[in-house]
Amino acid sequence: MTAALRRRKAASLSERIAALDWERISADLDTQGCATVSALLTPAECVALAETYSSDTAFRSRVVMARHGFGRGEYKYFAHPLPETVSTLRTELYPQLSRIANRWNETLGIDVRYPDAHEAFLARCHEAGQTRPTPLLLQYGEGDYNCLHQDLYGEHVFPLQVAFLLSVPGEDFTGGEFVLTEQRPRMQSRAEVVPLGQGDGVIFAVHHRPVKGTRGHYRVNMRHGVSRLRSGRRHTVGIIFHDAQ
């Protein structure tokens, strides 16, 4: 098979997103507060995205985490126009996730509802002065880590976000595990380490999520971060659906 034929036969990113098992993802998010999708990005897409890190024009700002007490390592927020892979992920993951987000808000008795199209949700952000794009590329070297945090950038918050591992664990880097914590009312916190391979994504709650208890649902507070890299270099791309002030 020629390379061109192989390319045509390979499903596009849109097709791969549409083919995801959303019932399973939805159930995992309900029970665990996170769900993984395996190899949604191809190795070529991962390498291409990771390589844009050195670009001067693709980004609107760079954050050196140690300067802000966020950890160690750095990240850059993409500028418009977003790379096609990032824009496709953001636009096409959103409609499925908005159904889960609306269901969660209903469960928690929160009045906010999310529109079906990402464009409509962005219009809401923009009207409130949240106009700057939030998708970001992160870069970690040996000894780097990302402190537990929540990606909140203003009044409007979409309750789910996604991070994709672009590097190959065990080969490009060691350590550097994705970590989630869940703070439960009047109980001790629960931690979850999410093993990821190259191109895998983790979908997780940004801030709050409903947990089923014996007497209805209650709200827990979520944070995410990355444990210390023992060696090598690790890149991830973060897809956050609300824009920033």
Ligand SMILES: O=C(O)CCC(=O)C(=O)O
């Ligand atoms: O590098 C990671 O795995 C975490 C990235 C992150 O904090 C984010 O995508 O918001």
Ligand SMILES: [Fe+2]
């Ligand atoms: Fe984050």
